[in-house]
Amino acid sequence: MTPRPPAMLHILVGKIAAGKSTLSNTLSAEPNTVVIAEDLWLSELFGPEMNTISDYVRFSSRLRNVMSGHTARLLNAGTSVVLDFGANTLESRAWLHDILKDTRCDHILHFLDVPTEVCRERVRARNAAGTHPFSVTDTQFDQIMKHFLAPTEAEGFNIRHYTR
Secondary structure: OOOOOOOEEEEEEEOOOOOHHHHHHHHOOOOOEEEEEHHHHHHHHHHHHOOOHHHHHHHHHHHHHHHHHHHHHHHHOOOEEEEEEEOOOHHHHHHHHHHHHOOOOEEEEEEEEOOHHHHHHHHHHHHHHOOOOOOOOHHHHHHHHOOOOOOOHHHOOOEEEEEO
16 A cells, blocks of 8 residues: 655635635645635635625634634644635734644645736636625725735745746
């Protein structure tokens, strides 16, 4: 019997509509890999109650509290996890470091470095097509982008950088 490769935590960083969910679907095609997608969980659990950015922050925090231990248990059981939660701030990446401390796995932080205006156009197209659980207005996009911070090597992650 061939031994299973060790579990891997895939972390995604990128602006809204940078392609994080598309990449997560590709990564999840690897054997013994699951995706935990924040947008899907938030939509299913809190969709009608999420109307503002502050709603998102509140519900996302609750979801992260539940998913921390769950994700660590999956990783420790040998299942690789693609955590499709935008790790776009220092605070969110600190949360991921906390998960990694509770595991025996490696990780890759996938940084999708896409220009802001490309992402804005993708959001508009996505909104028009209705293909995403949430619509994002230009104003919301701008508010959220104020908090985006690209990852750096100093944060201690194994970064794989993608452009456009």
